[in-house]
Amino acid sequence: MAVTLGTPMTQFSGVGEVRAKKLEKLGLSTAADLLAYYPRDYEDRRQMYTIRDAPLEGRVCITAMAAEHPRLARIRKGLELVQLKVVDHTGALHLTFFNQGYVEKALRAGEEYIFFGTVEEQGRRRTMVNPIFERVGKQNFTGCIMPIYPLTAGITNHLLTSLTRQALDCAACVPETLPQSVRQAHNLAELEFSIRNIHFPENDEALTLARERLTFEELFYLAVGLDFLKRRREAAGPGCAIPTPPFKTFRSLLPFEPTGAQKRVMDEVAFDMASGRPMNRLVQGDVGSGKTAVAAYAAWLAAQGGYQAALMAPTEVLAEQHYRSLSALLSPAGVRVGLLTGALPPAEKKKVRQALAHGDIDFIIGTHALISDGVVFRRLALIVADEQHRFGVAQRAALAAKSTTPGAPPQVGRRASGEGRKNSLLPTTNQISPGEPTAAKSETGGMPAPHVLVMSATPIPRTLALIVYGDLDVSVIDQLPPGRTPVETYVIREDKRARMYNFVRKQVSEGRQVYLVCPAVEENPGAALPGEEVPSLDLKAVKTYAAKLQKEVFPDLTVGILHGKMRPKEKEAVMAAFAAGEIQVLVATTVIEVGVDVPNASLMVIENADHFGLSQLHQLRGRVGRGKHQSYCVLVTSTKNPDSMARLRTLASTTDGFKISEEDLKLRGPGDFFGSRQHGLPQMKLADLAGDMRLLSQAQEAARRLLREDPGLSRPEDRPVLDRVRRLFSDTPDIFN
Ligand code: ADP
Ligand code: MG
Numbered sequence: 001m002a003v004t005l006g007t008p009m010t011q012f013s014g015v016g017e018v019r020a021k022k023l024e025k026l027g028l029s030t031a032a033d034l035l036a037y038y039p040r041d042y043e044d045r046r047q048m049y050t051i052r053d054a055p056l057e058g059r060v061c062i063t064a065m066a067a068e069h070p071r072l073a074r075i076r077k078g079l080e081l082v083q084l085k086v087v088d089h090t091g092a093l094h095l096t097f098f099n100q101g102y103v104e105k106a107l108r109a110g111e112e113y114i115f116f117g118t119v120e121e122q123g124r125r126r127t128m129v130n131p132i133f134e135r136v137g138k139q140n141f142t143g144c145i146m147p148i149y150p151l152t153a154g155i156t157n158h159l160l161t162s163l164t165r166q167a168l169d170c171a172a173c174v175p176e177t178l179p180q181s182v183r184q185a186h187n188l189a190e191l192e193f194s195i196r197n198i199h200f201p202e203n204d205e206a207l208t209l210a211r212e213r214l215t216f217e218e219l220f221y222l223a224v225g226l227d228f229l230k231r232r233r234e235a236a237g238p239g240c241a242i243p244t245p246p247f248k249t250f251r252s253l254l255p256f257e258p259t260g261a262q263k264r265v266m267d268e269v270a271f272d273m274a275s276g277r278p279m280n281r282l283v284q285g286d287v288g289s290g291k292t293a294v295a296a297y298a299a300w301l302a303a304q305g306g307y308q309a310a311l312m313a314p315t316e317v318l319a320e321q322h323y324r325s326l327s328a329l330l331s332p333a334g335v336r337v338g339l340l341t342g343a344l345p346p347a348e349k350k351k352v353r354q355a356l357a358h359g360d361i362d363f364i365i366g367t368h369a370l371i372s373d374g375v376v377f378r379r380l381a382l383i384v385a386d387e388q389h390r391f392g393v394a395q396r397a398a399l400a401a402k403s404t405t406p407g408a409p410p411q412v413g414r415r416a417s418g419e420g421r422k423n424s425l426l427p428t429t430n431q432i433s434p435g436e437p438t439a440a441k442s443e444t445g446g447m448p449a450p451h452v453l454v455m456s457a458t459p460i461p462r463t464l465a466l467i468v469y470g471d472l473d474v475s476v477i478d479q480l481p482p483g484r485t486p487v488e489t490y491v492i493r494e495d496k497r498a499r500m501y502n503f504v505r506k507q508v509s510e511g512r513q514v515y516l517v518c519p520a521v522e523e524n525p526g527a528a529l530p531g532e533e534v535p536s537l538d539l540k541a542v543k544t545y546a547a548k549l550q551k552e553v554f555p556d557l558t559v560g561i562l563h564g565k566m567r568p569k570e571k572e573a574v575m576a577a578f579a580a581g582e583i584q585v586l587v588a589t590t591v592i593e594v595g596v597d598v599p600n601a602s603l604m605v606i607e608n609a610d611h612f613g614l615s616q617l618h619q620l621r622g623r624v625g626r627g628k629h630q631s632y633c634v635l636v637t638s639t640k641n642p643d644s645m646a647r648l649r650t651l652a653s654t655t656d657g658f659k660i661s662e663e664d665l666k667l668r669g670p671g672d673f674f675g676s677r678q679h680g681l682p683q684m685k686l687a688d689l690a691g692d693m694r695l696l697s698q699a700q701e702a703a704r705r706l707l708r709e710d711p712g713l714s715r716p717e718d719r720p721v722l723d724r725v726r727r728l729f730s731d732t733p734d735i736f737n
């Protein structure tokens with residue numbers, strides 16, 4: 001078969017419909033995908049050993065001759081054994097193959113092979129079980145540096161390796177998109193060389209060169225894309241200048257005295273909003289630091305100035321909670337607060353939309369429904385995005401830009417009196433367009449660009465913050481409200497489960513409530529995560545676990561259940577019941593990860609804790625310790641991996657979110673921070689930002705230089721860059737496509 005970049009997986013030998021489906025899960029549909037699917041690690045199989053000198057640990061390559069014809073034996077039904085002896089000048093090695101009957105015919109006495117496997121010693125005998133073998137001189141899997149790919153259930157590394165080898169036939173056809181000037185300035189390897197060597201490195205130097213080139217490339221396109229986004233924001237034009245009334249008026253609404261840090265951040269926000277330029281500010285504050293009050297203040301400012309504000313939460317649960325607490329806080333000041341989520345009945349939604357268009361709602365709280373079609377504001381001046389890591393850089397930039405984007409917004413219901421003041425959150429351009437920065441503002445009607453306030457509890461290490469938030473001003477709430485006692489955290493193993501249940505009971509008997517978090521919704525979560533060889537078994541699943549707890553462990557308590565697959569209405573009801581104290585033990589998935597605030601909850605138990613990232617565990621832990629009661633977090637694990645254990649211990653030893661995120665970065669690499677899940681940034685495949693600071697600044701520099709020369713990337717030689725950036729950012733959900 002002649003492989004081209006577009007050759008579908010099904011045309012590769014060894015791939016049928018079933019495997020093609022599974023490969024698709026890894027994002028692999030064509031030869032081009034294979035070439036762009038980089039190994040996560042390598043195994044050095046270059047060293048050849050003699051039978052006598054081969055070490056007993058790790059897998060090794062041995063060149064040896066089959067000394068006899070393989071013997072096939074059927075031990076019992078479903079168990080076939082093939083055995084034979086192979087020799088070299090130092091001795092003999094006894095091979096056993098289980099359930100690989102074909103080996104009987106595949107190995108021929110007198111021929112030389114390379115065997116790759118683990119050598120074991122039984123008495124004086126050296127043995128190897130199920131080795132990989134190849135004829136000398138015809139090697140694909142031995143005698144070289146082998147790639148190790150991220151996998152999924154049903155797809156072996158062996159399969160991926162051989163598919164990728166076939167795909168390499170068209171490596172030369174992958175179009176080079178890095179401008180030559182950039183390649184030369186930074187001494188970057190050629191594309192074809194890099195592709196070949198990232199998969200099957202000729203040697204260590206070649207691998208280094210390949211990786212450097214491909215990493216640079218990723219960072220370069222990222223930098224170019226972010227620059228576009230930033231320019232879009234700068235093109236947004238003037239912001240509303242909203243005057244700052246005396247603070248004591250707002251202070252009198254709050255049930256508490258704001259902390260010094262909260263007050264400082266509020267002042268910064270007020271200053272921005274009064275400045276006449278659109279605010280673009282990130283508020284970083286650890287869980288429980290009181291970010292909501294800052295959001296409330298900003299919305300209050302907007303409403304006092306006669307404008308509308310919108311707050312977007314990442315989940316319905318959170319939106320509803322914000323709605324409850326913020327309307328309680330702000331209604332006394334005459335602020336009309338509304339809620340708009342996907343869960344509302346259509347008629348209700350329509351009513352809310354009309355009220356927004358008419359200016360009958362001052363402060364709207366919602367989920368993504370807010371950026372969906374048909375939402376039109378009358379005087380929108382402020383957008384708050386809570387728990388920003390669920391929204392993403394690109395989304396945020398799009399938001400900031402969209403309300404000034406020319407073009408008639410879709411109409412709602414009756415025509416709202418036709419002044420040119422309405423603006424929509426809906427983007428009318430679907431792509432990053434290099435655009436002419438000035439075109440947008442001149443055509444907009446009366447409304448200037450809205451202020452944008454982003455709130456995040458994910459502490460990001462400084463190095464990463466630079467890129468991720470490169471286009472934002474940052475405020476930090478570095479102080480917790482007074483009277484908080486840190487959550488006591490324990491790591492326990494299965495043998496303490498009974499004690500843990502007793503502790504749950506004790507908390508409940510003292511009038512407290514408990515969260516119990518599980519990693520899965522249903523039994524048998526199916527495919528393993530990429531990078532995991534085997535699907536993890538025995539993950540505690542919310543449904544069965546909750547049923548079991550209710551029946552066998554806490555028959556006398558009220559056990560509730562909350563997970564992402566429930567209908568919004570059900571979720572809402574459960575959260576309300578928990579907040580009202582009607583549910584004592586809430587078994588949940590990570591839907592409760594962000595922002596849920598029930599001060600009476602004092603214990604957080606996390607099952608299979610090793611399955612979560614440290615920062616995520618920290619977020620979860622932040623759900624307790626929000627009231628006046630001493631709170632606890634119990635991490636249950638049965639991991640045998642010392643690294644996982646070390647991670648969990650880190651969490652038990654500190655409550656400092658920044659420290660934890662730095663530890664997470666060290667232990668797990670930046671994937672989690674930099675993955676699209678966290679920030680809406682495109683997924684980086686190679687870039688290890690902790691280690692690649694040098695490359696990163698080079699890539700940023702190169703991006704800047706190119707964009708200085710060709711701001712719109714409109715020169716023919718720069719078009720491929722533009723296309724790449726578009727594609728890279730099109731992965732970011734809801735924004736550019
Ligand atoms: P987060 O930063 O995690 O969003 P919240 O805004 O939800 O934190 O605040 C956590 C809890 O602390 C809430 O119950 C809130 O009412 C309370 N809180 C916030 N600020 C203060 C303060 N200055 N003094 C006392 N309690 C506060
Ligand atoms: Mg919050």
